[in-house]
Amino acid sequence: xxxxxxxxxxxxxxxxxxxxxQLLIDGKWTEAADRRRFDRQSPxxxxxxxxxxxxxxADADAAIAAARRAFxxxxxxxxxxxxxxxxxxRVGEAVRNRIEEFAVLEVLESGKPIVQARAEIAxxxxxxxxxxxxxxxxxxxxxxxxxxxxxxLVLREPIGVVSIITPWNFPFLILSQKLPFALAAGCxxxxxxxxxxxxxTLLLGQLLQExxxxxxxxxxxxxxxxxxxxxxxxHPDVDxxxxxxxxxxxxxxxxxxxxxxxxxxxxxxxKNPQIVFADADLEAALDAVVFGVYFNAGECCNSxxxxxxxxxxxxxxxAAVIERARKVLVGxxxxxxxxxxxxxxxxxxxxxxxxxxxxxxxGAVVRLGGRRTGPGSGLFLEPTVIDRVSANMAIAQEEVxxxxxxxxxxxxxxxxxxxxxxxLFGLSAGVWTRDMDTAVQAARRIQAGTVWLxxxxxxxxxxxxxxxxxxxxxxxxxxFAVEDYTETKTLxxxxxxxxxxxxxxxxxxTT
Ligand code: NDP
Numbered sequence: 001x002x003x004x005x006x007x008x009x010x011x012x013x014x015x016x017x018x019x020x021x022q023l024l025i026d027g028k029w030t031e032a033a034d035r036r037r038f039d040r041q042s043p044x045x046x047x048x049x050x051x052x053x054x055x056x057x058a059d060a061d062a063a064i065a066a067a068r069r070a071f072x073x074x075x076x077x078x079x080x081x082x083x084x085x086x087x088x089x090r091v092g093e094a095v096r097n098r099i100e101e102f103a104v105l106e107v108l109e110s111g112k113p114i115v116q117a118r119a120e121i122a123x124x125x126x127x128x129x130x131x132x133x134x135x136x137x138x139x140x141x142x143x144x145x146x147x148x149x150x151x152x153l154v155l156r157e158p159i160g161v162v163s164i165i166t167p168w169n170f171p172f173l174i175l176s177q178k179l180p181f182a183l184a185a186g187c188x189x190x191x192x193x194x195x196x197x198x199x200x201t202l203l204l205g206q207l208l209q210e211x212x213x214x215x216x217x218x219x220x221x222x223x224x225x226x227x228x229x230x231x232x233x234x235h236p237d238v239d240x241x242x243x244x245x246x247x248x249x250x251x252x253x254x255x256x257x258x259x260x261x262x263x264x265x266x267x268x269x270x271k272n273p274q275i276v277f278a279d280a281d282l283e284a285a286l287d288a289v290v291f292g293v294y295f296n297a298g299e300c301c302n303s304x305x306x307x308x309x310x311x312x313x314x315x316x317x318x319a320a321v322i323e324r325a326r327k328v329l330v331g332x333x334x335x336x337x338x339x340x341x342x343x344x345x346x347x348x349x350x351x352x353x354x355x356x357x358x359x360x361x362x363g364a365v366v367r368l369g370g371r372r373t374g375p376g377s378g379l380f381l382e383p384t385v386i387d388r389v390s391a392n393m394a395i396a397q398e399e400v401x402x403x404x405x406x407x408x409x410x411x412x413x414x415x416x417x418x419x420x421x422x423x424l425f426g427l428s429a430g431v432w433t434r435d436m437d438t439a440v441q442a443a444r445r446i447q448a449g450t451v452w453l454x455x456x457x458x459x460x461x462x463x464x465x466x467x468x469x470x471x472x473x474x475x476x477x478x479x480f481a482v483e484d485y486t487e488t489k490t491l492x493x494x495x496x497x498x499x500x501x502x503x504x505x506x507x508x509x510t511t
Pocket of ligand 1: 168224226229245246250252269300351400401
């Protein structure tokens with residue numbers, strides 16, 4: 001449903017001039033070496049909202065050198081866990097104090113609704129607190145069982161300089177799934193946000209300085225994947241890359257990192273099924289299916305973009321989904337009532353539209369939406385439901401990253417699981433049934449990093465997140481999140497006189 005904005009006021013008025021930003025390198029705000037700049041229009045409103053220094057390869061080199069110095073010479077990498085935790089907690093608190101400023105920035109650059117943006121920023125602040133708690137509990141292991149003459153210690157050391165590359169769909173939340181955990185481990189970093197949404201990452205840079213983070217520990221480069229991201233991956237002084245984005249670029253990251261064999265952590269795409277059995281709480285499933293696919297306009301790696309519905313209820317349930325989807329309020333993301341905002345840019349809009357057209361050509365039926373909608377010049381797309389999709393169609397296989405639900409049907413639990421697994425992705429899945437056996441057996445067999453039973457897309461800092469198959473490498477969050485940014489060192493300590501002489505004990509040795 002397109003919003004009727006008469007009588008509603010935006011939470012802020014649109015900016016009259018774009019906010020200007022510089023790069024953060026070695027604790028100093030600076031222009032790019034070649035003085036280039038780029039800008040960003042709000043995709044929902046068509047006005048200029050950001051004007052950024054545009055980093056190039058020389059700036060990437062300077063930022064990496066600063067991070068390297070800060071790591072090798074400290075003090076950050078040598079601080080006590082409690083001291084690092086104190087800084088991270090201060091950052092979390094500072095973000096909470098400025099939620100509205102962060103949220104409005106995200107709305108203007110990304111097009112997402114303000115209500116959702118506020119919740120994301122609050123959730124991100126919580127991640128800084130959680131990382132602070134892990135900074136104090138990070139520890140290795142000890143082996144006191146190797147004999148009287150040997151003590152074995154397993155040490156966790158910060159891995160070093162980490163390149164963090166983030167996308168545009170959840171700019172601050174995804175950054176906060178990475179950066180505080182890298183910092184908790186004692187690493188130093190170079191961060192490159194998507195050029196579509198750099199604002200909140202740059203704003204964080206100011207807060208990090210106010211919180212007392214030493215110079216060079218976090219360097220922030222607004223700029224393009226090529227050349228900045230590429231340099232951040234290839235550079236020999238970088239020890240690890242943490243990337244979230246498309247599976248295609250994720251593979252390019254692995255290739256680019258091969259020459260220097262650095263550790264790579266990847267959070268990539270998904271084609272996530274929501275499996276609804278006839279015995280489910282159908283009202284709950286209905287709400288979650290509509291939320292799961294239209295949340296963030298479907299620009300979400302976790303998007304529940306495939307509805308797998310048991311044949312006996314397929315027609316009634318699909319009709320109910322369509323009815324409910326009609327009620328989703330699409331429009332100006334600066335209104336409190338909006339639930340779905342703008343698509344991030346014209347290229348993404350065209351890509352989504354292309355998938356919808358191709359699905360029709362392939363024989364699927366568009367039963368709802370598929371068209372551009374108002375208000376104004378914003379890139380708003382109607383919530384879309386595509387029925388009669390078969391598993392081999394592109395719309396059932398590829399990440400559309402838009403508000404588009406594909407409906408597929410099954411008869412038996414075995415068929416449901418087979419369909420669920422029939423993509424190259426394996427990020428997440430939802431299973432809806434009141435039968436515990438069906439639920440748990442399906443959850444065990446589905447190839448996905450997260451399976452929700454009778455729920456969808458909730459997340460907690462305590463629970464690891466990441467993908468099977470081509471959805472990624474490694475996990476974020478959870479109690480091992482900080483360990484991901486460490487190297488393991490084995491320390492073997494011999495105690496007392498040598499006991500394992502290789503060439504026999506020398507005669508002169510009396511003990
Ligand atoms: P990308 O995967 O291209 O971009 C993610 C980040 O990687 C951005 O910061 C980007 O910079 C950077 N990047 C791009 N190319 C390189 C490179 N060669 N080396 C290093 N860094 C690079 O996502 P897009 O923004 O282009 O979106 C394209 C598609 O990706 C979407 O349609 C969607 O399907 C999918 N996507 C998936 C996401 C997910 O979480 N699973 C998130 C975002 C997108 P720059 O901004 O300059 O491109």
